[in-house]
Amino acid sequence: MxxxxxxxxxxxxxxxxxxxxxxxxxxxxxxxxxxxxxxxxxxxxxxxxxxxxxxxxxxxxxxxxxxxxxxxxxxxxxxxxxxxxxxxxxxxxxxxxxxxxxxxxxxxxxxxxxxxxxxxxxxxxxxxxSVETLGAFPLPVEVIPFGWTASQALLEEALVSMDVLGRQTTLRMNGDQPYHTDEGNYILDLHLSRIGNPRQMALILNQIPGVVENGLFIxxxxxxxxxxxxxxxxxxxxxxxxxxxxxxxxxxxxxxxxxx
Incomplete structure (x- = not known):
């Protein structure tokens, strides 16, 4: 084997x-x-x-x-x-x-x-x-489908004041349809390149309306x-x-x- x-x-x-x-x-x-x-x-x-x-x-x-x-x-x-x-x-x-x-x-x-x-x-x-600084892998953020574009806009606005190198966000897709989690939600992938303060980011992301959870485990x-x-x-x-x-x-x- x-x-x-x-x-x-x-x-x-x-x-x-x-x-x-x-x-x-x-x-x-x-x-x-x-x-x-x-x-x-x-x-x-x-x-x-x-x-x-x-x-x-x-x-x-x-x-x-x-x-x-x-x-x-x-x-x-x-x-x-x-x-x-x-x-x-x-x-x-x-x-x-x-x-x-x-x-x-x-x-x-x-x-x-x-x-x-x-x-x-x-x-x-x-x-x-194993990395010195988190962020090269896109950070997943789970959001409810209702108003997901508004949640995405709020996420991108929040990223402006954070210690990151990139701010692109993309909706995860499954073919030509949005990817659905087991709970029926969407995932926004945040392409940040580097996350200077993961603890702060985890707290801020979960305060945004529509965000269910983020992929930072602190x-x-x-x-x-x-x-x-x-x-x-x-x-x-x-x-x-x-x-x-x-x-x-x-x-x-x-x-x-x-x-x-």
Missing amino acids: SGDLSPIDKAKFVAARRAAEFVEDGMRVGLGTGSTAAWLVRCLGERVREEGIRFRGVPTSTRTAELAREVGIEVVSLEEAGWLDLTIDGADEFDGELSLIKGGGGALLQEKIVATASDQMVVIADAAK DICDKVVIGYGDGKVEVRDINAGTVDEDRVDFVEDDNLFRDV
């Missing part, structure tokens, strides 16, 4: 495989959305099959829910689970303080709700997602697991102030897709 993976997919796989070790029997676990999170779900499904581990998973999108059920994970809603022990999710960018940009997969609202309803959030990512992530194409894994713990290195060996007859 691993011999067919690109270096970037190997990096995502080893990060997911290492992060899957944080899940213990009986836990309530938030399951993220996106390509790296999909690796995590498959790795957890493998643990369910081979180790008999049992836990309840709370997905952050319909896509994740479908995959989790396919690999044998018990899926419940956040209301059924109550408070979560752990959420593991990907990120589009993270900085040295483990502030994140998320929402490239369109699930930022559910992802933020689930992450903040957890004792701990662990982010899994390849090394390319003071939410506790650990980040960074994968590399050679199998190296780095675990950064923002609370303990530690950086640990590990290695995940590839097993050529590994088949994470056996039951998918």
Whole structure:
């Protein structure tokens, strides 16, 4: 299996495989959305099959829910689970303080709700997602469809007074139609190039009428697991102030897709 993976997919796989070790029997676990999170779900499904581990998973999108059920994970809603022990999710960018940009997969609202309803959030990512300053990846902002152009105008006006390099905003599309989130909302992508003060921006954006949530995750992530194409894994713990290195060996007859 691993011999067919690109270096970037190997990096995502080893990060997911290492992060899957944080899940213990009986836990309530938030399951993220996106390509790296999909690796995590498959790795957890493998643990369910081979180790008999049992836990309840709370997905952050319909896509994740479908995959989790396919690999044998018990899926419940956040209301059924109550408070979560752990959420593991990907990120589009993270900085040295483990502030994140998320929402490239369109699930930022559910992802933020689930992450903040957890004792701990662990982010899994390849090394390319590590940045000195957030903002190269477009910042997603979820808005309700009613009056979205007015919300967009107010967003662009607010950006004038913020420490950013770019101010272009675009409506995310799905073909020739606006992209719809699982909640039926739209996403405006903010092309900022650099965000000088993410904390200030997160607060200001959510005060704009029509904005449901933004993709800045500040003071939410506790650990980040960074994968590399050679199998190296780095675990950064923002609370303990530690950086640990590990290695995940590839097993050529590994088949994470056996039951998918």
